[in-house]
Amino acid sequence: MTLGDKGRVRTLVSSQKRTDVRFMREALAEARRAAAVEEVPVGAVIVFQGQVIARGRNRIRELKDPTAHAEVLAIRAAGQHLKSERLRETTLYTTLEPCALCAGGIVLARIPRVVFAAADPKAGAAGSVMDLLRHSQLNHRADVTGGVLPGLSRRLLQRFFRQRRGRD
Amino acid sequence: MTLGDKGRVRTLVSSQKRTDVRFMREALAEARRAAAVEEVPVGAVIVFQGQVIARGRNRIRELKDPTAHAEVLAIRAAGQHLKSERLRETTLYTTLEPCALCAGGIVLARIPRVVFAAADPKAGAAGSVMDLLRHSQLNHRADVTGGVLPGLSRRLLQRFFRQRRGRD
Numbered sequence: 001m002t003l004g005d006k007g008r009v010r011t012l013v014s015s016q017k018r019t020d021v022r023f024m025r026e027a028l029a030e031a032r033r034a035a036a037v038e039e040v041p042v043g044a045v046i047v048f049q050g051q052v053i054a055r056g057r058n059r060i061r062e063l064k065d066p067t068a069h070a071e072v073l074a075i076r077a078a079g080q081h082l083k084s085e086r087l088r089e090t091t092l093y094t095t096l097e098p099c100a101l102c103a104g105g106i107v108l109a110r111i112p113r114v115v116f117a118a119a120d121p122k123a124g125a126a127g128s129v130m131d132l133l134r135h136s137q138l139n140h141r142a143d144v145t146g147g148v149l150p151g152l153s154r155r156l157l158q159r160f161f162r163q164r165r166g167r168d
Numbered sequence: 169m170t171l172g173d174k175g176r177v178r179t180l181v182s183s184q185k186r187t188d189v190r191f192m193r194e195a196l197a198e199a200r201r202a203a204a205v206e207e208v209p210v211g212a213v214i215v216f217q218g219q220v221i222a223r224g225r226n227r228i229r230e231l232k233d234p235t236a237h238a239e240v241l242a243i244r245a246a247g248q249h250l251k252s253e254r255l256r257e258t259t260l261y262t263t264l265e266p267c268a269l270c271a272g273g274i275v276l277a278r279i280p281r282v283v284f285a286a287a288d289p290k291a292g293a294a295g296s297v298m299d300l301l302r303h304s305q306l307n308h309r310a311d312v313t314g315g316v317l318p319g320l321s322r323r324l325l326q327r328f329f330r331q332r333r334g335r336d
Contacts, residue, residue, distance in 0.1 A: 064247040066254070066277040072235050079232040086234070100300050101272030104293070108269055109234040122307070125272070129305045130298075132268050137297045139290070 017148075020093070020115050023047055024148045027093040028117070030057040030070060031156055037062065038164075041156040044070040044094040046078040046087065046111075053090070054078035070094060071102035075109050086110050095153040097124035097146065103132035107140045115145045117153035185316075188261070188283050191215055192316045195261040196285070198225040198238060199324050205230065206332075209324040212238040212262040214246040214255065214279075221258070222246035238262060239270035243277050254278050263321040265292035265314065271300035275308045283313045285321035 023045055030043025034057040046054040056074030060066060071094050078087050091113040098106060098116065103125035106114060114133060116126065125132045126144050133142040191213055198211025202225040214222040224242030228234060239262050246255050259281040266274060266284065271293035274282060282301060284294065293300045294312050301310040 060253050063244075064251055064253050065244050066247060067235070067240050067243055067273045068253075069276075075235055076231075076233045079234060083232055085228050085232050085236075099272055099276070100268050100293075100306075101276055104267055104269030104272050105235045108237075108267070125268075130303075135298075138268075 020145065020148045023052065023091070023093045024095070024115065024117055026052055026055070027070075027095050028149065028152055028156070030055055031095045031153065034058045034070070035156060035160050041160050042070045042094065042096045044074040044092060046074050047091045047093065048078070048082065048087075048089060053081045067101060069099065069102050071098055072105050075105050075111075079109070088112065091115060093148075095156070096120050097126045097128055098133070099123045100125045100130070100132060106133060106142060107135075107138050110140050111142055113143045113145075115148055117146075117148055118150040118157070119146055188313065188316045191220065191259070191261045192263070192283065192285055194220055194223070195238075195263050196317065196320055196324070198223050199263045199321065202226045202238070203324060203328050209328050210238045210262065210264045212242040212260060214242050215259045215261065216246070216250065216255075216257060221249045235269060237267070237270050239266055240273050243273050243279075247277070256280065259283060261316075264288050264325070265294050265296055266301070267291045268293045268298070268300060274301060274310060275303075275306050278308050279310055281311045281313075283316055285314075285316055286318040286325070287314055 026045045027043045031041040035041035039058040042058045044056045045052045054074045054077035056070040058070050059068040079085050087109040092111050093115045095117045097120040119128050121128050133144050194213045195211045199209040203209035207226040210226045212224045213220045222242045222245035224238040226238050227236040247253050255277040260279050261283045263285045265288040287296050289296050301312050
């Protein structure tokens with residue numbers, strides 16, 4: 001690798017990172033919308049060809065639906081948008097490491113890349129408690145990037161749970 | 169344990185088994201409805217206080233939704249019925265061992281008992297590939313009964329895939 005190649009790789013890496021930060025900010029905006037209606041603040045967006053094609057935020061309480069996680073709602077919306085149950089060539093951005101439900105949905109949708117902000121040590125299924133996105137026996141594996149703006153996501157969650165405890 | 173106790177236990181076990189077979193037949197009816205519209209034939213019902221309160225069948229292709237599994241749709245319908253995102257005191261019957269998505273949904277919904285017909289050696293998350301319903305680190309564990317009318321479920325699936333291959 002010449003000095004020029006190294007520079008090019010560096011530029012590519014930092015360009016990818018800027019893109020990830022930009023779309024994670026969109027997912028964080030969804031998380032804030034969830035918090036505003038007293039849902040646990042988690043948000044997700046799905047990007048295809050450089051554009052956000054689907055958004056989701058936690059709506060469990062509103063819909064009385066334990067499966068209404070941000071990622072599942074975004075996957076459902078993206079399927080509608082692409083008119084396909086396979087979300088190839090997409091990237092899913094989520095403010096919290098996917099749980100088993102959401103990781104299962106990502107595998108079924110064949111999403112090739114997942115970017116998350118904060119890790120979830122209690123239920124994370126992208127490396128924390130288990131790793132369903134790189135599971136040797138499942139028929140799909142995703143490229144996973146964690147820790148993009150994790151502090152912003154964590155602070156939203158901490159503030160939400162502090163306020164909820166205050167009300168109880 | 170006296171002879172009388174043994175008899176009572178046997179009666180309880182066989183009564184539970186009869187109940188399981190009865191509700192699995194309802195789940196199989198849902199699976200047949202899926203097959204009739206060329207969806208992979210998997211069906212599910214959720215029972216509360218001895219009554220079916222929610223039904224679901226695979227609708228992935230119809231809805232262009234990779235998360236439209238029978239179990240997820242039944243969980244969603246049961247949440248609406250009980251007006252709660254927690255499905256306590258329910259039993260979920262499904263014709264195929266739940267995958268990671270569905271097992272994740274069962275954990276989130278806190279469903280205490282799951283009964284399935286056929287095991288899924290490729291993606292089953294209730295003991296075959298992994299066991300999310302009895303996972304030491306997750307905050308809910310379900311009682312699981314497999315192998316209730318497995319042959320009926322397997323035959324439906326085999327016939328479906330044979331016909332699909334025939335058309336390709």
